């Protein structure tokens with residue numbers, strides 16, 4: 171049946187029949203008794219049928235053409251919903267809509283029933299998802315490898331202004347996109363001991379005898395590219411115990427003990443770690459890392475050998491990208507497999523390992539750099555610890571042979587940190603084990619060269635390279651913003667859908683056409699109304715869609731400086747009250763984002779946003795000039811509604827601290843103007859878009875470094891700005907927290923004494939930039955001209971461009987001919 175249906179299903183009628191067949195034979199329902207969710211499942215399964223044939227074809231082509239495969243190892247894939255993504259890339263979106271309409275089913279309703287797969291925290295995980303889509307689009311044979319978490323990132327509920335974390339349950343109704351592959355499973359060991367078998371030359375043979383085995387079971391999700399170019403695989407591992415039940419213990423009456431091992435093993439894939447800095451260090455996290463790395467390496471080596479290829483040719487046919495240091499244990503595990511299992515000589519194995527692996531760094535924040543206590547490694551991964559010691563020793567030998575004896579240098583590049591209770595530095599391990607180390611924006615890469623990896627960079631000046639991030643335009647423009655897409659197609663032709671990177675540039679002349687600017691503004695109104703409707707429904711707050719929608723949505727982090735935005739909000743509130751005669755531009759301040767559960771300061775910032783929101787929104791003297799909303803539970807699908815509706819995009823991190831940012835690109839692509847610091851990819855955005863079409867303000871990374879070296883006391887800055895002092899004092903004294911006037915005293919006093927992220931130091935410049943925003947808003951012709959130019963000049967930030975660079979400069983692969 172699949173065969174026929176797949177071949178000729180571009181017609182609405184055949185697709186309709188397919189949906190009905192799925193509803194009946196796979197879901198077990200009829201149109202008469204089907205719930206909305208049953209329809210969702212039926213359509214998803216119908217779409218999935220279309221993926222399958224392409225999927226097999228693609229895999230065969232790769233082998234026939236002796237192509238190299240890319241393996242993207244990531245602990246996070248922040249995928250979001252897949253129904254519209256898949257239908258749209260298959261070219262079936264309109265067909266499906268029409269088929270459902272004929273069946274009297276509301277497509278908009280059922281698309282919103284799909285759970286949002288949140289197997290990631292933020293930027294790093296979403297980047298992995300964008301990359302998977304781009305690799306499929308570019309016909310690059312790629313597999314994503316990660317963990318099939320039973321629970322993704324927590325659901326954020328805001329109660330009385332405070333964040334609460336609730337368990338996320340995306341799998342409750344099953345997952346129509348995945349295929350369980352019980353036959354694809356590997357055993358992953360932990361603990362135990364290492365046996366030294368026999369001495370041969372200077373390196374002895376070792377065998378690791380783990381005392382615990384966990385089974386990794388594969389779950390495959392097809393990833394289809396634009397115009398079903400090719401279909402790749404996202405393979406996620408679920409952890410299972412080797413034995414479901416220890417019958418002996420059970421029979422002896424120990425009913426809990428009989429399943430204790432099951433609980434322990436399966437906890438590995440139970441839940442995503444809900445933090446994107448600090449808080450690591452737990453054993454379970456290290457177990458997750460090793461679990462998915464070991465299963466993935468075993469799997470890709472098995473695939474290599476099945477093709478009758480020699481293990482020595484691994485780097486010719488395999489490129490492995492490590493998404494941050496989370497999979498860095500791959501360096502030691504690949505060495506173990508090559509040396510202990512495939513009996514390669516150490517230096518040959520090392521050559522293959524470094525030629526195969528490459529590593530992307532996503533943050534310079536010291537608290538987010540991973541390291542593991544040596545004692546924990548010795549207990550959990552004894553053989554890997556030996557290998558790490560050996561890698562370290564051979565490396566130091568090789569430097570000494572080159573007459574490098576500088577003690578400080580040797581300390582800084584060592585894989586072992588001796589200063590903090592002996593820890594393995596995963597960044598150093600990833601660096602040494604890789605032939606390429608890349609940062610994610612030009613500024614970030616340069617800072618990598620100057621800071622964390624400066625000594626490595628001196629020794630290996632060729633290894634660090636830049637790959638500025640990008641985003642997939644299919645999801646973040648075509649799917650999220652069909653109105654703007656239609657306008658672009660009308661202006662530039664259908665070609666913009668296939669080559670937006672280059673074609674968008676031809677939009678530039680349209681910025682000068684008043685009729686086009688009006689249409690551009692009209693599609694924005696449409697998106698703003700949709701967002702306003704969502705806010706009204708979910709929060710009971712009504713928004714003025716004529717006001718500037720001023721948006722900051724991202725994880726809550728001190729370095730991202732939501733606090734700076736809130737200080738501006740309060741200062742603006744005070745100015746509007748004190749100065750009612752001024753013709754203020756109306757504003758809606760929109761916030762959303764999750765805080766790590768244990769990050770108290772970030773949770774307090776959420777509470778502050780909600781306290782300010784409550785106070786401001788209830789103040790009649792403002793006449794609706796200012797509204798503040800904190801929209802709960804930010805996730806990919808909410809982003810798809812918020813981003814097209816933004817007039818102003820807040821990208822205001824302390825310069826030097828945001829590695830790249832990717833929402834900055836999504837906003838600009840949709841025509842929002844950016845107010846931002848010269849940080850991360852904002853720098854390159856300003857080069858592409860033109861500074862005159864953005865609101866760039868504040869200290870540069872260099873100035874930040876210099877100011878931070880001086881001191882972090884902000885008395886002088888506060889004394890110099892009445893507005894800042896007024897805003898701080900209002901928050902401090904409880905204007906927004908009358909129920910608990912002391913709630914923010916600590917927060918504000920802390921800020922004055924030790925402003926690590928230079929919020930106060932950048933306040934005045936930020937205030938002034940915001941007034942430029944008001945002025946531009948008052949001259950719509952100029953505002954919309956800049957908006958159109960933002961869309962026209964953001965083509966370079968396509969993840970297709972990024973992936974092409976990885977393919978050429980790191981992986982040495984090209985797309986398959988289909």
Ligand code: 26V
Nearest residue numbers: 293294445446447450532610828829830831832
């Ligand atoms: C670190 C940790 C530390 C231990 C606990 C779990 C955990 C999870 C994730 C991370 C790394 C977070 C790094 C990250 O997300 N970086 C972001 O990467 C984006 C894509 O490159 C980039 O746009 C953002 O600027 C950068 O913050």
